[in-house]
Amino acid sequence: MTKQKLVVIGAGMASGRMLENLTEGAPDAWDVTLFNAEPRGNYNRIMLSPVLSGEKSYAEIVTHDAAWYEDKGVTCRFGERVIAIDRAAKTVTGEQGTVAYDKLVIASGSNPFMIPLPGHDLDGVIAYRDLEDTNRMIDIAGNPEAKVVVIGGGLLGLEAAAGLRLRGVDVTVVHIAGHLMERQLDEAAGYLLRRALVDKGITIKCGANSKEILGENGKVKALLLDDGTELPCDLLVMAVGIRPNTALAKESGLAVGRGIHVDDQMVTSDADILAVGECVEHDGAIFGLVAPLYDQATVAAKTLMGQGASFVQKELSTKLKVTGCDLFSAGDFVDGEGREDIVFRDPARGVYKRLVIESNRVIGAVFYGDTTDSSWFFGLIRDKTDISEMRETLIFGPNMQGASVDPMQAVAALPADTEICGCNGVCKGRIVEAIEAGATTLAEVRAQTKASGSCGTCTGLVEQVMAVTLGDAFQMPAAASICGCTDLTHEDVRRLIKSQELKSQDAVWQQLSWKTPNGCHVCRPAINYYLLADWPLEYRDDPQSRFVNERNHANIQKDGTYSVVPRMWGGITTANELRAIADAADKYNVPTVKVTGGQRIDLLGVRKEDLPAIWYDLNQAGMVSGHAYSKGLRTVKTCVGKDHCRFGTQDSTGLGIKLEKLLWGSWTPHKVKLGVSGCPRNCAEATCKDVGIVCVDSGYEVSVAGAAGMDVRETELLGKVATEAEAIELTTAFIQLYRENAKYLDRGYKWVAKVGLDWVKEQVVDDLENRAALIARFELSQSIYRKDPWAEHAVQADKYQPLADLTLEAAE
Amino acid sequence: MSWIDVGHIDDIPLRGARLVKTVQGCVALFRTGPEEVFAASDTCPHKGGPLSEGIIHGKQVTCPLHNWVFSLETGDAQGADQGHIQTYPLRLEAGRLMLDGAALAKRSAA
Numbered sequence: 020m021t022k023q024k025l026v027v028i029g030a031g032m033a034s035g036r037m038l039e040n041l042t043e044g045a046p047d048a049w050d051v052t053l054f055n056a057e058p059r060g061n062y063n064r065i066m067l068s069p070v071l072s073g074e075k076s077y078a079e080i081v082t083h084d085a086a087w088y089e090d091k092g093v094t095c096r097f098g099e100r101v102i103a104i105d106r107a108a109k110t111v112t113g114e115q116g117t118v119a120y121d122k123l124v125i126a127s128g129s130n131p132f133m134i135p136l137p138g139h140d141l142d143g144v145i146a147y148r149d150l151e152d153t154n155r156m157i158d159i160a161g162n163p164e165a166k167v168v169v170i171g172g173g174l175l176g177l178e179a180a181a182g183l184r185l186r187g188v189d190v191t192v193v194h195i196a197g198h199l200m201e202r203q204l205d206e207a208a209g210y211l212l213r214r215a216l217v218d219k220g221i222t223i224k225c226g227a228n229s230k231e232i233l234g235e236n237g238k239v240k241a242l243l244l245d246d247g248t249e250l251p252c253d254l255l256v257m258a259v260g261i262r263p264n265t266a267l268a269k270e271s272g273l274a275v276g277r278g279i280h281v282d283d284q285m286v287t288s289d290a291d292i293l294a295v296g297e298c299v300e301h302d303g304a305i306f307g308l309v310a311p312l313y314d315q316a317t318v319a320a321k322t323l324m325g326q327g328a329s330f331v332q333k334e335l336s337t338k339l340k341v342t343g344c345d346l347f348s349a350g351d352f353v354d355g356e357g358r359e360d361i362v363f364r365d366p367a368r369g370v371y372k373r374l375v376i377e378s379n380r381v382i383g384a385v386f387y388g389d390t391t392d393s394s395w396f397f398g399l400i401r402d403k404t405d406i407s408e409m410r411e412t413l414i415f416g417p418n419m420q421g422a423s424v425d426p427m428q429a430v431a432a433l434p435a436d437t438e439i440c441g442c443n444g445v446c447k448g449r450i451v452e453a454i455e456a457g458a459t460t461l462a463e464v465r466a467q468t469k470a471s472g473s474c475g476t477c478t479g480l481v482e483q484v485m486a487v488t489l490g491d492a493f494q495m496p497a498a499a500s501i502c503g504c505t506d507l508t509h510e511d512v513r514r515l516i517k518s519q520e521l522k523s524q525d526a527v528w529q530q531l532s533w534k535t536p537n538g539c540h541v542c543r544p545a546i547n548y549y550l551l552a553d554w555p556l557e558y559r560d561d562p563q564s565r566f567v568n569e570r571n572h573a574n575i576q577k578d579g580t581y582s583v584v585p586r587m588w589g590g591i592t593t594a595n596e597l598r599a600i601a602d603a604a605d606k607y608n609v610p611t612v613k614v615t616g617g618q619r620i621d622l623l624g625v626r627k628e629d630l631p632a633i634w635y636d637l638n639q640a641g642m643v644s645g646h647a648y649s650k651g652l653r654t655v656k657t658c659v660g661k662d663h664c665r666f667g668t669q670d671s672t673g674l675g676i677k678l679e680k681l682l683w684g685s686w687t688p689h690k691v692k693l694g695v696s697g698c699p700r701n702c703a704e705a706t707c708k709d710v711g712i713v714c715v716d717s718g719y720e721v722s723v724a725g726a727a728g729m730d731v732r733e734t735e736l737l738g739k740v741a742t743e744a745e746a747i748e749l750t751t752a753f754i755q756l757y758r759e760n761a762k763y764l765d766r767g768y769k770w771v772a773k774v775g776l777d778w779v780k781e782q783v784v785d786d787l788e789n790r791a792a793l794i795a796r797f798e799l800s801q802s803i804y805r806k807d808p809w810a811e812h813a814v815q816a817d818k819y820q821p822l823a824d825l826t827l828e829a830a831e
Numbered sequence: 832m833s834w835i836d837v838g839h840i841d842d843i844p845l846r847g848a849r850l851v852k853t854v855q856g857c858v859a860l861f862r863t864g865p866e867e868v869f870a871a872s873d874t875c876p877h878k879g880g881p882l883s884e885g886i887i888h889g890k891q892v893t894c895p896l897h898n899w900v901f902s903l904e905t906g907d908a909q910g911a912d913q914g915h916i917q918t919y920p921l922r923l924e925a926g927r928l929m930l931d932g933a934a935l936a937k938r939s940a941a
Contacts, residue, residue: 535888535889536888536889537846537888537889538888539886539888539889539891539893539900540885540886540888540893540898540900543886543888544886562844562847563844563845563846563847563886563887564846564886565886566886566895567881567884567885567895570884571884575881575884575895575896577878577896579879579880579881821849821850821851821852821857822837822838822842822843822849822850822851822860822928823837823838823851823852824851824852825835825837825851825852825853825854825930825932825935826852826853826854
């Protein structure tokens with residue numbers, strides 16, 4: 020059978036989903052050519068907001084890359100605009116030539132609507148629509164003085180403003196209506212949202228009419244309002260809405276209203292041409308949210324495969340993707356005859372809930388501040404449930420409705436076509452299929468269905484579906500919070516400190532709603548570390564948030580005395596140093612002198628009051644703190660290498676010294692130990708260290724993630740390099756990656772097990788640019804933190820003495 | 832009561848502690864807020880850990896050896912642990928830290 024020719028115009032979310040369904044359902048039936056004006060495949064456009072705010076990277080939101088299309092045999096013509104459709108000849112002409120089709124699918128999406136204000140064509144006036152716009156906004160955030168004006172207080176405008184604000188930009192939102200998101204929210208909820216955004220530092224002007232965009236030398240300078248107010252800006256973002264992109268369809272003579280007319284099978288006025296996505300008009304409606312686009316994609320694929328399917332418009336709900344603003348809106352909530360309101364208000368908690376009831380059915384809902392039960396309410400709207408029986412307690416949610424207190428039961432009762440993941444349009448049935456086909460972990464379900472793979476807000480729901488489907492076979496992973504002071508996990512907090520630019524402990528306690536005034540002994544050392552790792556220049560290390568060993572720069576022993584370990588670079592020492600250590604041991608009555616496992620000398624049993632003095636003496640002899648107490652670089656163990664050993668291949672001792680001099684003083688999530696061996700006989704035991712280097716004839720084998728403590732682990736090879744310089748670079752980049760990403764108190768091997776060695780390799784071995792950036796960030800941090808704490812504290816001897824001595828007075 | 836001036840509040844770092852030596856051993860002064868200091872025994876009843884070296888959070892201190900947590904207001908161990916540390920009256924006068932010598936003396940009698 021010869022393949023039919025299918026041409027698709029546009030590689031957006033609807034088109035991606037349709038091709039996915041088609042290549043799955045009829046892998047060999049079609050010869051597909053795909054045109055896309057953007058020079059890339061399909062990404063999840065609704066996730067641009069997290070990219071803007073820095074909570075996700077572009078790579079994380081790609082859904083179908085060039086390789087995916089190639090794998091499915093789709094001929095991609097990316098970066099090529101379509102010029103014309105010839106319906107009589109059944110051809111599509113792009114900038115590079117003409118292709119014939121048997122069936123054509125138009126998925127040309129929509130264009131952002133630009134208000135034709137004077138000055139709208141100035142440089143620096145952009146929409147918020149694609150990756151280019153997003154990158155423009157990210158770029159402007161690099162300038163600390165930058166000001167941005169956003170026209171439009173709808174979903175898109177507010178997400179743009181919040182994202183920019185998170186990047187530290189001075190943002191003003193100009194909105195023509197009296198309250199924000201007036202199409203989705205009533206006035207009361209709009210007010211609460213406004214208050215929350217103002218608290219985040221965003222300036223909001225409602226009821227504001229834009230008059231003119233002012234420029235200078237062809238570049239935007241300010242926005243002028245009707246009332247004469249001038250708002251200076253370096254970038255102006257217009258986020259006022261979208262218009263279906265119908266130009267091609269119109270020129271080819273298809274029936275077009277506001278969008279391209281389609282029937283329930285997504286077929287246009289030409290039987291061989293279908294249309295899906297934001298460019299279509301169905302039964303008078305046009306579409307901007309993702310759920311109906313995916314429904315359309317599914318229907319279009321079935322139509323092409325000759326299976327009957329009909330597109331039905333459903334109730335839609337909206338959530339705002341702004342961290343810290345919980346907002347949900349669905350259905351119709353405009354006042355009207357025969358409609359009644361149930362309103363719940365708790366201004367102190369910032370919670371507002373409103374239900375609109377008509378003929379004993381919920382037809383609209385607006386929630387602000389507490390959206391936990393929103394999917395249950397949305398179900399009531401969608402299923403037109405009669406609520407007369409539960410009206411009295413309705414507003415309090417499903418837990419107040421008698422028997423149905425068990426959320427598992429509620430999930431079990433959901434019909435198969437209930438949408439679980441809004442971002443990827445995955446319904447419960449698809450997840451159940453994946454589980455029945457063998458997926459037993461969240462990661463597997465995510466890989467097979469894409470559910471919870473984008474914004475992740477549905478992860479809990481997906482896990483519940485897994486729990487009811489798998490029964491006892493499924494163990495709900497407990498996302499452990501750091502401690503009782505917060506519900507957030509370490510990973511959440513690390514991400515939020517970066518994305519919200521939290522640069523002090525107080526900022527963390529306030530912005531992340533800590534339950535205690537200043538944390539506890541579990542979270543405070545972690546937060547202190549995260550802040551100094553992420554903001555080495557801005558944050559000031561807090562000794563009171565460190566464990567006793569780090570605060571006193573020595574290890575506390577069971578009797579309250581301390582042990583002192585001076586650094587011996589790469590395990591090398593001198594007669595003078597040994598003499599100084601021996602003198603110190605005599606002078607301060609050190610009861611025990613021990614050689615440690617890391618090739619150093621430990622002076623055990625020093626009294627706290629004597630610490631500054633013994634440090635001073637050791638400093639005088641040229642020795643600095645060995646950080647034997649620290650969550651930081653401890654030792655670099657070495658063998659003698661080629662200078663003395665008949666098997667040694669490289670200067671392993673020299674490399675150890677270089678590494679130790681480079682890395683010392685850097686605080687890390689947990690202790691870090693290195694080893695460098697001169698040959699595979701591995702006398703330095705490098706293969707059970709956090710980073711181990713084994714020198715061989717042809718160069719250096721750098722391996723990571725070993726351990727010889729509570730767990731014993733052999734290292735895994737990170738990379739093999741020819742030169743010493745590269746070995747040092749790989750080591751430094753790996754340690755910085757660990758510093759920036761690991762959870763506090765996770766040793767390197769635990770962290771690598773979590774993120775995967777392949778990911779680590781991508782970051783530090785394959786991506787040279789990223790490797791250099793990691794090293795640069797490490798060096799920046801070291802410009803502050805590579806210092807000897809002994810030297811600083813040796814001159815603060817009084818701090819190590821009692822505040823007062825009352826022994827005489829009390830005796831009197 | 833006989834109040835003894837033992838130092839200035841700023842001699843103790845915020846959320847830090849300093850010791851006062853007495854004939855019966857050390858008393859620890861814990862600074863929990865800009866204008867808030869508590870006096871209590873320095874010794875954890877569990878294994879004798881020096882509480883003045885612990886992390887101070889809220890109005891509590893965590894022993895640096897095995898993480899027992901004590902309320903500085905009541906002296907009681909928090910959570911599942913059973914134990915108590917002696918607390919002592921302390922007055923702040925224009926930033927000066929005043930310990931009650933009589934209460935400290937009673938310590939020896941007890």
